[in-house]
Amino acid sequence: MLKKLIARNNITIHGDGNKSMLLVHGYGCDQNMWRFITPQFKDDYQIILIDLVGSGKSDENAYDYDKYSSLEGYADDIVEICDALEVKDVSFVGHSVSAMIGVLAALKNPAIFKKLIMIGPSPRYINDDDYFGGFSQKDIDELLETLDSNYLGWSSTMAPVIMGNADRPELAEELEHSFCQSNPAIAKHFAKVTFLGDNRSDLDKLTIETLILQCSSDAIASIDVGQYVHNHISNSKFVVLDATGHCPHLSAPNQTIEAMKRYLV
């Protein structure tokens, strides 16, 4: 069973601490995105990294369009993985869409999780009456168009994104490999599920201690959205990082690590 899951989600385990930390990447990347964060936790934690099915080096054949037509399918995987690894009191770190996947997993089986850390979460990207998600249906259609136009070239060449990185060639090779494996049809489906979903009602049900890490300027998940998430999770703390973009763990890793450590103590 575990062997099957390891292949399905490309599970890798790092560090030699006695506490458990599970980090899950968001849309568009894979577990490589945690590379600046994990070294700082490996002494205290057993760090579990996964690729969501359909991303990175996960088993593409396991991508079931029905199962992954909502985030529930991914949340089921998280619970399954924690059960198989027999880990408890897990500190769950979810970036972007995986923050919501973490919420759903914690609602399915709260016993597994000790704390949730959300990086740039959004329960709903599309504006809706009084709710400001930041995007319209039209914007998401544009995104899908952008995906299409970038895959037009990608689908026929093996190395769509060539990384010029002379001093760390292994990094380039790894990423190239990783992105080659992102199937355009899956990426598009995942984009729809991610950006058209609505998980606002799930936030109110969450009781687990939660940290929300918010970039001061994030085009994907604005401060308003972060504030909304904070307001709807009873046991949550809201921290705004002085960072730009949607990936503070890449653009401001030190700030991110510091905020995480302060919360996990």
Next chain:
Amino acid sequence: MNHTIDYKELYNTSPCGYFCSLPDGTIIDSNKRFLEFTNYEREEVIEKKKVTDFLSAGGKIYFETVYSQILKLGGAVEEINFDFVKKDGTKFPVLINSVEIKDTEGRHLFTQSTVFNISQRKEYELELLIAKRKADDLSDELIQVNKELRSSSELILQQKLQLEEFNHHLKNKNKQLSNFAHIASHNLRAPVTNLNSLLDFYNESTDIEDRAMLFAKFEKVIGHLTETLNELIESVKIQENVNITHEPVIFDIVFDKTIETLEGQILESKAVVTSNFSEATNIEYPKIYLESIMLNLLSNSIRYRSPDRIPKIHFCTEINNNEITLIATDNGLGIDLKKHGHRLFGLSNTFHRHPDSKGVGLFMTKTQIEAIGGSIGVESEVDKGTTFKIILKKNI
């Protein structure tokens, strides 16, 4: 002529846009070409705009979730297609390459980007994209049609198998009918002809004793005729009764019953009848069939015994290749298989000028065995004896 390269001029007039941005995306320098592409004045862009300000909302998501992550992780990103928004709100498609510039300690100082206007190529690309979508749709359709074809071909195969089975059934029926016709023309007509002749004799005769003798013959022939007819009717019933029930049958018990039934004939013929069913003691089989098969074989062996020696008849079972075989051996008259082998099990075939021959028993036995999926074979030598080997069925 003196070719001095003015790098500033090259930077500004190159047929592609250059800009330099801080890690937070703020543009701190750009060449003239980029400003031409976007229709902005230099002072409107430099330190005023971020890269994402040139992108639509959908483009921004792609920028943050894909472009930025690749750039941050690998230090460079190439050939990403965005639509850049001009000052007047119109868009033009670009390909963008970006590379991070770092200081000696690896700190990200700024990002250099090159932007190519790909308006013409994009139109062609859109056509390709539309064609690709159409092809994908067609491919989906084909897969669907293929699926349907496969399932209907499966259905046809099933129907074919059903037809074959039906055909097989019909062939059997046909065989039965032709056998029946055979009986009508031989088994039944011969005695009837015989009766007619007897009748002629009877009518012509005036002697009372002769007439009494002829009448006795009438009775005997009519008796045989009736018996033959009854057995024929029985055999047709067997052939039609496909779903007869199987039950556990013990060979010893059936054999003892057979001996009891034929006790008179055994005593009369002084036959020595033995058996050994130790190899296969029992079988799942229609009990009445096994009784009938044993009765026919034993009575045949007694009937066709040799007058020159004490009849010895032995029944036993064997297991060969997971099949239970019943073997009946005698030291009787034997059959000339070269002469009669091909019609040994047909109807109305008698091979001995024997007063009791009716030619039905073996036919019925064969019919019963085959109805259960078995087969019957025979080895024989004239005046030595006969062995019947009956593969009852695969059982183990």
